[in-house]
Amino acid sequence: MADSILVIAEQREERLNRVSFETVAAAQAIAAETGWNVEAAVFGNGISAIAQELAGRKVARVYDIESPRLAKYEPDGTVAALKAFIQQKQPRLVLMPHTYQVRDFAPQLATALGRTLISDAIGFRKEGAKLIFTRQMFQGKFAADVSFACDPPHFATFQAGAFRGDKAEAGASAAPVETVNAEVPESVVRNKPEDPFKEAKQAVDLTQAEIIVSVGRGIKEQKNIELAKALADALGGELAASRPICDSGWLPMDRQIGSSGQTVSPKLYLAIGISGAIQHIVGMKGSRSVIAINKDAEAPIFEIADYGVVGNLFDIVPALTEEVKKAKA
Numbered sequence: 108m109a110d111s112i113l114v115i116a117e118q119r120e121e122r123l124n125r126v127s128f129e130t131v132a133a134a135q136a137i138a139a140e141t142g143w144n145v146e147a148a149v150f151g152n153g154i155s156a157i158a159q160e161l162a163g164r165k166v167a168r169v170y171d172i173e174s175p176r177l178a179k180y181e182p183d184g185t186v187a188a189l190k191a192f193i194q195q196k197q198p199r200l201v202l203m204p205h206t207y208q209v210r211d212f213a214p215q216l217a218t219a220l221g222r223t224l225i226s227d228a229i230g231f232r233k234e235g236a237k238l239i240f241t242r243q244m245f246q247g248k249f250a251a252d253v254s255f256a257c258d259p260p261h262f263a264t265f266q267a268g269a270f271r272g273d274k275a276e277a278g279a280s281a282a283p284v285e286t287v288n289a290e291v292p293e294s295v296v297r298n299k300p301e302d303p304f305k306e307a308k309q310a311v312d313l314t315q316a317e318i319i320v321s322v323g324r325g326i327k328e329q330k331n332i333e334l335a336k337a338l339a340d341a342l343g344g345e346l347a348a349s350r351p352i353c354d355s356g357w358l359p360m361d362r363q364i365g366s367s368g369q370t371v372s373p374k375l376y377l378a379i380g381i382s383g384a385i386q387h388i389v390g391m392k393g394s395r396s397v398i399a400i401n402k403d404a405e406a407p408i409f410e411i412a413d414y415g416v417v418g419n420l421f422d423i424v425p426a427l428t429e430e431v432k433k434a435k436a
């Protein structure tokens with residue numbers, strides 16, 4: 108498997124984590140520049156349906172890495188299975204989504220193979236024969252260019268939202284799926300996994316929302332959030348917020364967008380009274396369309412907004428809600 112990119116997709120409870128598709132899109136973008144092959148792997152127990160789903164994307168082959176010891180995620184068994192597989196296949200580049208699970212095992216996996224890991228990259232470019240990855244540093248104040256000095260296989264993870272999952276090209280026909288029965292000796296496993304953490308039932312999954320109306324400190328008082336709620340209801344969208352709003356208890360924590368909240372990529376993200384701090388931007392920059400309402404024309408949110416309205420939200424939001432209601436009537 109010389110000069111190939113291996114995407115390690117993530118599944119949980121028989122569902123592919125959608126950032127896996129972002130990683131496929133990243134691999135396809137790198138392949139377009141380098142001419143390398145894209146292959147994908149997913150690991151677990153009894154996950155052939157997931158492997159088939161992955162095979163619908165434009166990849167040369169999908170590996171379904173199976174073992175009863177991979178039924179519940181834990182890092183040691185995962186590393187044992189993936190290490191043996193990568194040693195055998197020798198991909199040039201191993202790409203993974205920068206999820207909590209990957210953060211847990213990827214450094215151990217790279218180290219087990221005597222390699223290093225470039226984590227949380229936001230982009231790449233090719234310079235001569237070299238792939239350069241971009242990483243943010245110091246809360247996004249600086250961007251660093253990094254590349255591998257060691258021999259392949261190289262390991263890298265991409266930040267959620269760095270690539271668009273819906274841009275992962277579908278294949279003309281399903282890619283072949285190869286089942287790999289992984290040997291995971293009991294002796295390597297040091298952890299006894301418990302059931303995965305689940306959000307409380309009422310927790311809202313903003314990652315699935317198509318329209319998000321997000322409110323920031325410009326809203327001034329908790330009671331004014333009703334204005335944004337009315338607009339969200341009129342648009343049939345979900346309400347979200349910047350961190351100070353959730354920290355103040357004005358909205359529950361599961362509505363927070365950003366580096367310490369949810370990462371979303373709706374069709375429409377309406378940012379109301381949000382300045383656009385980097386910790387907020389990383390959570391919503393994958394949105395297809397961003398509208399920002401802010402009284403400060405210099406607010407950084409306007410740098411990523413597709414449409415910007417400079418003005419007082421207390422004048423604009425109620426008027427906009429009325430117009431949306433009229434248009435829907």
Ligand SMILES: Cc1cc2nc3c(=O)[nH]c(=O)nc-3n(C[C@H](O)[C@H](O)[C@H](O)COP(=O)(O)OP(=O)(O)OC[C@H]3O[C@@H](n4cnc5c(N)ncnc54)[C@H](O)[C@@H]3O)c2cc1C
Binds near residue numbers: 324351379406
């Ligand atoms: C480790 C760490 C993690 C963090 N994680 C997150 C995170 O996950 N999510 C997050 O959001 N933040 C996060 N933050 C905080 C982040 O740095 C910012 O402080 C925060 O995003 C600012 O929120 P804001 O835009 O609502 O408020 P502000 O920065 O105070 O901006 C308010 C905006 O409202 C505008 N405004 C005021 N009045 C009006 C009006 N009447 N009409 C229109 N506009 C008006 C102002 O011009 C201003 O631009 C984190 C910070 C750290 C250090």
